[in-house]
Amino acid sequence: MAQPVNFGPLAQQPAYRLVSEKIRHAIISGEIEAGELLPTETDLAEQFGVTRSTVREAIRLLEHVGILGRADRKRLVVTRPCTEAVGRSVSSAMLMHQVTFEELWQVAMGLEPLAGKLACLSATDAEKQLLADNLVRTREVMADHDALLEAEIDFHNLVAQATHNSALLLARAPLNELFYPAWGAVIRALSPGERILVAHQHIYDAICAGDQGKAEEWMEKHMRDFRRGIEMGNLGFDQPVQG
Amino acid sequence: MAQPVNFGPLAQQPAYRLVSEKIRHAIISGEIEAGELLPTETDLAEQFGVTRSTVREAIRLLEHVGILGRADRKRLVVTRPCTEAVGRSVSSAMLMHQVTFEELWQVAMGLEPLAGKLACLSATDAEKQLLADNLVRTREVMADHDALLEAEIDFHNLVAQATHNSALLLARAPLNELFYPAWGAVIRALSPGERILVAHQHIYDAICAGDQGKAEEWMEKHMRDFRRGIEMGNLGFDQPVQG
């Protein structure tokens, strides 16, 4: 019996996608470097042989992920997606998936201790100084819940940056956007400022001493505190986080 | 002395961004559910009081991240961004940041053992069966490098899915896109099929037995094998991965 021929759907992409892919490829392959200016929309339209509208749609496709930004709200510029841009898009996805605080916490348990551990190996003096400054500031604003939350988020960002690991920085981006903000409710409910500070202090000490085990251990403790705080405050540990 | 008034730059967003944000918000807030069809472009244009072109640009803005997709290449539909879409955008970011294999490996060391551990708690029988099937297939295609790589990637995806943790699934999405493909070179160079299979087998056993420690430990061993493979093959452990 002759097999029925299966042609499969010939997926011809709309032009704006093709153009978008071409630009994306040119950027990723390094043909256009970060910081460089893109040709004008009219130029691109000519080069690709399509209309400006099409080019614009292609550009929008790349804009939201942060590959393209604008230098001065006029000329388009190739940018390396900042962690915030990545965080935004991943966070959207997580929100739509109704990610619970517990799920986020588990991810944080995987990444934050790792960040602490790695920071021990690669933190520069300047970065240690920034951490020290953060500790001082944290102590100062202990009473102000909003400022405290901000300092807390900053601290973890600084630790992550001290790892000099961009992949880690990007992977934990959604934590900044969703996990720590949710933590704000705990701060308002339980005022755990002192406890936060102690943990941060130990983590800082460990990083300065290059003690990977201690950094990891205290980051884990710190994360477990988060969890306990959410549970004690009855703040919906197993509820979907909200943006 | 009177403080000089600081007006700050009034950031008026272009209309296509406002429209995009409105749609995004409507989606995230659940006003429009996933799977639901969006109004037609002409409708949206009328509702927002802008032109269709503007609406289209707004839509493109959301399309690349996977919030919007098309049902049948015609009607637009609200979709929850699949891990591939998220993986794509995060991967782009990582590529532009010249992420090295070592950096990715470190992230994998944070996430994959965690996935193994969590899978022990939540894997269903169906998921265990899928893992078992994967083991069989892996043994079958051991000689075919491409198929082996595919089976390898599948295995780790299955483990991750067995955690039922969407946040983890999304966070590790770029690994699928960048980390494991890079591993392909090792497979071709060293043919470590047997070694892969042994690790997978132990991980599978641990998950079936609910033995978190063993799952975590073997996943770590497995990851360390990756690292050693890259190093032994002199395949650029500290070089930027390429898409």
Add this chain to the structure above:
DNA sequence: TGCTGACATATTGTCCGACAATATGTCAAT
């Protein structure tokens, strides 16, 4: 010289209208 202001130019954001290709729905004919 060095600064200011007027002017032309370039570029983006937005609008309008148009058409082709394609999917969907309707209805008659078989």
Add this chain to the structure above:
DNA sequence: ATTGACATATTGTCGGACAATATGTCAGCA
């Protein structure tokens, strides 16, 4: 019930147009 013809709806693409704004140029003036 299936088929085919036809009208309709929707998206993809095109072309042109204009306002707002940033940039560059250049004369004029202290």
